[in-house]
Amino acid sequence: MSTARRFLPLVTGALAVLVLTVVVAALPWLWDEDPAASVLRVRYPERGIDPDALDALRAELDLPADPVTGALGWLGGALTGDLGTSWVSRAPVGPSVAGALGVSLTLALSAVVVAAVAALALLAPGVWRAARRGASDTGRGGAVVASVLGAVPEIVLGAVLVAVVAVGWGLLPSTGFAGPAHLVLPALALGLPAGGLLARMLSSAAESALAEGWVRTWRSWGTPPGTVALGVARRAVATASPQIALLVVGLLGSAVAVEQLFGIPGVGSAALDAVLAQDLPVAQAAVMLLVVLGLVLGAVGVLAHRALLGPARSGSELPAGVPLPSGHARSWAPWAAASALALVVLTGLPRDGATTERRLAPPSWSAPMGTDAVGRDLWARIAHGALLTVGTAVAVTAVCLVIGLLVGVGGRSARAGAADVVNALPPVVVGLVIAAVAGPGLLGAAIAVIAVGWVPLAVHARTLATEARASGYVRAAVLAGATPWRIARRHVLPAVVGPVTRHGLARVPHAALGIAALSFLGLGAAPDSPEWGAVLADSLAYVERAPWTILAPTVGLALLAVVVALVRESRASS
Template identity: 50%
Template sequence: MLRGDLGTSWVSDAPVLPSVLSATGVSLTLMACALAVALTVAAALCAPALLRGARGTCGPARSGGGAVAAALTALPEFLLAIVLMVVLSVWWGWLPPYGWAGPENLVLPALALGLPAGGLLGRLVDDALPAVLNELWVALWSASGCSPARIAGAALRRAIPALVPQFGLVAVGLTGGAVAVETIFTVPGIGRTALGAARSQDLPLLQGAVLALVLLGVLAGLLAQAAHRRLLGPGLADAALSLAPPPTAPAGPLRRAVPAVCAAVLLAVTVWGLTRDPLTVDAVERLAAPSWPHPLGTDAVGRDVLARLGHGAAATVGIAALVCLVSLVIALVLGFRPALASGAAEMTNALPPVIAGILVVAVTGPGVFGACAAIVLVSWPPLASHAAALVQETRAAAYLTAQRAIGAPPRWILLRHVLPAVTGPVTRHAVLRLPGIALALASLGFLGLGAQPPSPEWGLSLSESLPYVERAPLASLAPAGMLLLLAAFAVSLSTLPTAARPRNGRRFRPAAATRRGARR
């Protein structure tokens, strides 16, 4: 490697380095376009709450783009890619369906990658803005005659530092996680190159592709850390983003009804589907339209779609929830070691779930356990990076300096201040990623690395039905709709105000001798 020699491909007998450099350049171009789409979508999602809070005309500031952001975040990239290809290329003929010949070939892959990433970034910013816009300085600036635009800019500068590491992780995720999109649109990027090398057991090319992904992750992490320190500055080091929970207005009936409706639909479909047989194959009824015997139609081999949705709920939601919980615990533990967490996060986040699954299954063998281990390996870095940024800001708060000055022990500060300020935002972030984890597990099963056919897992059923999306769209859209409902339920439930707000804890009272000394 130091001599610029990454070996020779076992399949083509060509040098590996030129192939890796060419594929990396293609992926970087696609990543830049997708990142532009993501930032545009994120700005559109958080703009209403930012403008309302800056004007101070709608009472306590609160987020407002959670449902749209959840829907975008839960959209599977490869399903979105197929829909865009069918609608914009096959039906309307506006754009080429595949290839890498000119700028027009960038549009569909960039949209397929950028829309879900923009939903995630927009949701994170939208979740952080209310705490900033309800701080006292916003009211002071507004009363002093500052323009809403200036207040909005200052609020963004106040909220962005804790989220900058997420922007870096999303940027490298657009490069490494685009395996499915690059495969669908036949884009010769580094993700497609790595997957092809793994399938053909071309070890030298696979090593070079994975090395390029890791180097991209480290570079993105270093840039994000530098931007985080630059934005934090001495002024923002005096206060944490979560000094206190933002005052929120009571949730209205419509806002409270969203999680109830989503839960009711999920439960109804699951219970109804559990009463039916998900494995019976009827070749005569294959790709059948909805009817009374098959309310949601049948798939490519004649199995009932409704039955597979019901029986796939446990395999999809249960395993994904367990993986999400393990990732959250790892993130909270490593979040209090920012240096260790950030270094490991950039390296592991550079691996797409597919490549991580291949590497893990090479040791453990194919199966659900290997797929879960692979997803845990790549799902904790964004959570740990988020936790580390919040821990750093919270520990720098001025009120914690005062607590230490009057003799508060470190355990008291940790349990009463730092942990409550970090756990809430990171938990909501983990819940937001639950549908993506479920889909990643299913994609590994589709490749033979996780759940095996004829498992009724939602993502696996979705992947199996994609080739027939034009003839039987409901067979693909039904499991995708269940994933969207799961995302809407999780995010809407996490954003509801609770009756008992988390508090910073009782004030630490110094010892009597200290109080007497203070009085003297």
């Protein structure tokens, strides 16, 4: 490998940090707002805005004249270890952001433990049964439960935990970050949905491993089922290890809403608050630390993938991708789940979602799902918002799938790079940038989700493509004189498309949740929109008084997850 290619990921990472720093520094200009006026309002909310005060503040803060100058100046100081001084608090940025990053890392690692336990509980029985019976699939029950769990909005789960465990039972604190007890509820809120997604990743990899020839060889030798199960688990973790690393980084970036709900001073909340207050040194430091951490963990994932594969990776001994065996059992299940979702939507469409009745009315014959804070029928609102939520999520996932396949199969290197940089960005910060350019709205939220949603699919495709290129049949094609384009089209792409497409299907509810989270923070659909995220955002303030208000959008997301899971399983077995 040439020296230039060896250092290409470092160059890519450095360019990404530079571009992102400039983008963050450009937010005031994108918003067409004077940063001095924003900082003055935050520091002295009771004081009016006058030109003399603005001039004095500009001199005090030495505000840059343009974003490029500001970004380069801040980066110059960052290279020497000086992350600048907060424009709002006038405190050094480094210690405060480092402390916030430590809080977020503690929360993320706690959530990873919860996710690992949940994924193990969901996946281990299926792998054991498959290894003992000689089957090539891990069963559908765990897959459906995992997909439903992965579709539960973190903010809804957190609000329910606060209402029931903290307020209702008084067992744990509801806010703050003062000890291990404060970690339990936010770690559960973040970790359980992540565990569902992790179980789906590992399930796909495990089923591919179960269909490989070495498993049949081990069984023919009379290898104990426990040994076979451990071998399958190692092979699955090897394939999924780069995605697991992305999941850890993603928990850091996507925890903003949970941190806000539980009052946790993490780096995601720090970045969001700094961007809203236009405290650019803090925002730049938070984003840069997340990006650097994303690059480091991305590299760790790649190294773990190589270590787990061992000598097979360089010895042309990796097995070729084996299609899962055909089977049509339970082919009715996706249609039944889709029919249930369609029934909820079609029976709700004729209902009037604009007529107001009694506010926060409980479920009754006239309003089977209750009414919202304005008195509107929640069943009607969920039905009318289904096209917005489901249609947007499917379109977003399709775009992410195409981008992920192109980037993953087209890339020649398995090293961490631009994808790992983008994955480290909090979607909320991306949403703020999009909102600054195009204004808040559903389209902007969809673009923000696409901007980060293609990354896990690209890393998955990159990992599978690397394994395919290391297999014997691809190396034989190279020796036969096949061109890189022919190898990618005839050999690599067919081995990648199936698993990555199934992964993309599993992420349809995740895309819906991303849009919902942005709507919750005011960056997506309008507050009066029937989009499920906007309905959730309106309902969370009343979850203790009227818990049924979050039931309707949550049931819709759960049904969507069941449909996607069963369609995915049906596709895997066809």
